Amino acid sequence: MYDLYFSPGACSLAFHTMLREVGAPFQLINKADVPEDDYAAINPTGTVPVLKDGDRYVREGAAIALAIAEAFPTDLLPVGVAGRSAREAMLFANASVHPAYSKLFFLAFNLEDGPVKTQALELAAARVAKLWAILDQRLETSAYVAGDALTIADIMLTVYANWGQFFPVDIPLGKNVQRVIADVTKRPAFQEALAAEGVTYKAAA
């Protein structure tokens, strides 16, 4: 039995969905229900997701996806050579797209309202939009971001796309990206994960 530490609608939602997709036994622990000092002992960075796997804590989203895939083999993240594209797409999501959104959250939470904040948010949003444009172009000739099959990368990107609602800036999602989001959001595991976290999905609705 895994424990997944999550915050509603955060990047943890992708790995929550993956646990449901593969049929792994897990319980959800909302970070907000854990005293701050206790959570700091679990993850000094204070971020979610964290997966408790027996005695072991896995504290990075991509490492969590790999740990789940090792224990529950899945086309969402095939192990070995077959999974090269899926791993690259997962890391593009995790290490390029997610940090681009993280800049937006940082600016939104830490700058005072005014023209400097507006300009900073617009610059950060342009970076996010550029990454979505790259993905949209890739999806012109590919069903999913890693090729013919849906992978964890598509689920992660679908989760991030929902964060655009939190910022007063335009982050366009191309038609191909919207097609993938539609595929992911109609999956029962994604819908169940949204319901369990009490999250409403708004991107490309």
Ligand SMILES: N[C@@H](CCC(=O)N[C@@H](CS)C(=O)NCC(=O)O)C(=O)O
């Ligand atoms: N590199 C980490 C980043 C995790 C991360 O930034 N999580 C966000 C939610 S999407 C978080 O917990 N933010 C709250 C905070 O930074 O205090 C990973 O990929 O797991």
